[in-house]
Amino acid sequence: xxxxxxxxxxxxxxxxxxxxxxxxxxxxxxxxxALASIILLSSAAANAATGGxxxxxxxxxxxxxxxxxxxxxxxxILISFLSMAIGTVLGAFLGLGLITPSRPLRGxxxxxxxxxxxxxxxxxxxxxIFLLPFHIxxxxxxxxxxxxxKAVIGLALPVMAxxxxxxxxxxxxxxxxxxxxAESLGFTRxxxxxxxxxPQSVKRMLPPxxxxxxxxxxxxxxxxIVGVNxxxxxxxxxxxxxxxxxxxxxxxxxxxxxxxxxxxxPIAWATQRLERRYHVRN
Amino acid sequence: xxxxxxxxxxxxxxxxxxxxxxxGVSMTVAKGEVACIIGPSGSGKSTLIRCVNxxxxxxxxxxxxxxxxxxxxxxxxxxxxxxxxxVFQQYNLFPHRTALQNVMMAPIQVLKRxxxxxxxxxxxxxxxxxxxxxEHSYPGExxxxxxxxxxxARSLAMKPDLMLFDEVTAALDPExxxxxxxxxxxxxxxxxxxxxxxxxxxxxxxxxxxVYFTDKGVIVEQGPPSEFFSAPRDPRTKAFLSQIL
Numbered sequence: 165x166x167x168x169x170x171x172x173x174x175x176x177x178x179x180x181x182x183x184x185x186x187x188x189x190x191x192x193x194x195x196x197x198a199l200a201s202i203i204l205l206s207s208a209a210a211n212a213a214t215g216g217x218x219x220x221x222x223x224x225x226x227x228x229x230x231x232x233x234x235x236x237x238x239x240x241i242l243i244s245f246l247s248m249a250i251g252t253v254l255g256a257f258l259g260l261g262l263i264t265p266s267r268p269l270r271g272x273x274x275x276x277x278x279x280x281x282x283x284x285x286x287x288x289x290x291x292x293i294f295l296l297p298f299h300i301x302x303x304x305x306x307x308x309x310x311x312x313x314k315a316v317i318g319l320a321l322p323v324m325a326x327x328x329x330x331x332x333x334x335x336x337x338x339x340x341x342x343x344x345x346a347e348s349l350g351f352t353r354x355x356x357x358x359x360x361x362x363p364q365s366v367k368r369m370l371p372p373x374x375x376x377x378x379x380x381x382x383x384x385x386x387x388x389i390v391g392v393n394x395x396x397x398x399x400x401x402x403x404x405x406x407x408x409x410x411x412x413x414x415x416x417x418x419x420x421x422x423x424x425x426x427x428x429x430p431i432a433w434a435t436q437r438l439e440r441r442y443h444v445r446n
Numbered sequence: 447x448x449x450x451x452x453x454x455x456x457x458x459x460x461x462x463x464x465x466x467x468x469x470g471v472s473m474t475v476a477k478g479e480v481a482c483i484i485g486p487s488g489s490g491k492s493t494l495i496r497c498v499n500x501x502x503x504x505x506x507x508x509x510x511x512x513x514x515x516x517x518x519x520x521x522x523x524x525x526x527x528x529x530x531x532x533v534f535q536q537y538n539l540f541p542h543r544t545a546l547q548n549v550m551m552a553p554i555q556v557l558k559r560x561x562x563x564x565x566x567x568x569x570x571x572x573x574x575x576x577x578x579x580x581e582h583s584y585p586g587e588x589x590x591x592x593x594x595x596x597x598x599a600r601s602l603a604m605k606p607d608l609m610l611f612d613e614v615t616a617a618l619d620p621e622x623x624x625x626x627x628x629x630x631x632x633x634x635x636x637x638x639x640x641x642x643x644x645x646x647x648x649x650x651x652x653x654x655x656x657v658y659f660t661d662k663g664v665i666v667e668q669g670p671p672s673e674f675f676s677a678p679r680d681p682r683t684k685a686f687l688s689q690i691l
Contacts, residue, residue, distance in 0.1 A: 339536070339538075341534060341536050341538040342538055342540065344501060344534065344538060345532075345534060345538035345539075345540070345597075346540075347501060347527075348499055348501060348527060348530075348531075348532040348601075349527065349551075349552040349556060349600070349601070349604060350523070350524045350527040350528060350552060350556040350557075350604065351552065351555065351556055352524075355555055355556075359551070359555060360540055363542050364540075364541060364542050
């Protein structure tokens with residue numbers, strides 16, 4: 165159909181464009197099954213190779229270290245929560261800067277967005293780890309900045325830039341006729357944005373925002389490289405504590421992957437459902 | 447005494463980049479008059495009426511609505527838009543609000559009028575456009591013709607002195623065109639000043655006081671519908687009408 169009928173244009177196209185440079189996380193239940201099979205098969209193989217129950221079975225080793233690994237995974241979740249929260253607040257402002265009529269403000273917002281969207285996340289992380297001090301003195305109060313908190317800030321930056329792009333894309337996906345109609349009814353620019361455009365675009369921003377969160381969660385493992393004791397660092401330590409046996413390598417890391425799968429699969433599932441719903445409706 | 451002019455357009459020029467789409471248009475619309483603008487696509491009709499309520503800025507010429515000069519850098523757009531309602535081809539209803547809320551929003555948010563009063567008026571307006579019972583439907587649940595009538599009610603809620611209609615039936619199914627035209631006719635009979643861009647020749651013939659034929663950015667011919675349709679003078683008008691009728 166001709167583009168003259170925006171009411172029946174599928175929403176899918178603008179949604180996918182909004183996701184910007186980030187790939188959409190598409191997880192399926194069989195991914196989890198595959199990970200579980202890796203653990204089971206490799207532990208069975210290990211038992212067979214080492215002559216069976218003389219050594220503690222791989223599963224028992226995993227069970228013994230599960231509380232520690234889960235605590236590490238909890239830190240990953242905490243980092244992802246905080247980065248997402250900070251990045252979303254900053255990104256919302258930056259996104260509004262991308263659509264403001266003021267040229268200088270728009271240009272500045274564009275430059276910031278492009279920089280942080282295209283910089284490698286790990287490099288930003290290193291920047292923050294080494295640029296930020298260990299302590300911040302505010303008057304007489306001293307605030308400690310442990311590595312994990314610096315990682316939160318480092319990861320919040322690319323989140324901010326991607327959220328800004330999601331906001332811009334969401335607003336742009338609304339038909340210009342909506343602005344025109346609001347304008348002709350005498351609404352101010354601010355009212356047009358807050359009463360008419362944003363309420364409509366928020367639900368279109370939701371799927372890419374959730375996708376961004378799922379990607380961020382998996383990216384929190386980058387913090388292991390800069391010395392944060394999150395789940396991947398701990399997995400390495402567990403491996404060392406168990407004598408760095410090669411046959412433990414696959415099951416332990418598959419176990420960590422399984423944790424991420426269990427956490428992100430529902431998010432990816434809900435994202436795809438929402439996307440499809442907005443695709444069919446409207 | 448001639449009726450008082452409500453809209454005076456004088457030597458309007460409008461360019462998009464290097465393309466001049468309106469090349470010196472002048473017209474006068476009196477209070478209570480219905481002016482129909484017809485012409486081939488791309489002749490600048492929609493741009494012309496968008497200039498009237500300052501949706502499209504222009505640099506050359508003058509438009510006065512109730513004495514307000516639209517081509518004024520210090521124009522108080524809100525003041526202008528209180529007087530001018532506009533209805534679009536694509537209805538442009540706010541899809542996240544019900545029909546009633548669509549009608550109520552501008553009077554409450556723009557004119558800061560009390561909600562109770564506005565609500566009573568909104569019910570009356572929706573009744574007037576024969577949408578009783580649809581007050582709480584969302585635009586997506588309404589047919590094109592129904593949506594367009596909500597859009598008309600939404601504009602009327604601002605109590606405008608002038609209504610602009612931009613090809614309001616062009617996107618509708620043929621069977622719902624009639625109900626929208628009926629609503630516009632009703633308005634015209636009540637004395638509302640209207641400028642319509644339309645392809646509905648039959649409707650223009652019945653409702654218009656003055657018909658304007660535009661082509662390539664100029665008004666080629668104008669006149670009361672009785673003369674305009676039965677005895678067009680310009681060859682371009684003749685050619686256009688013979689294609690359409």
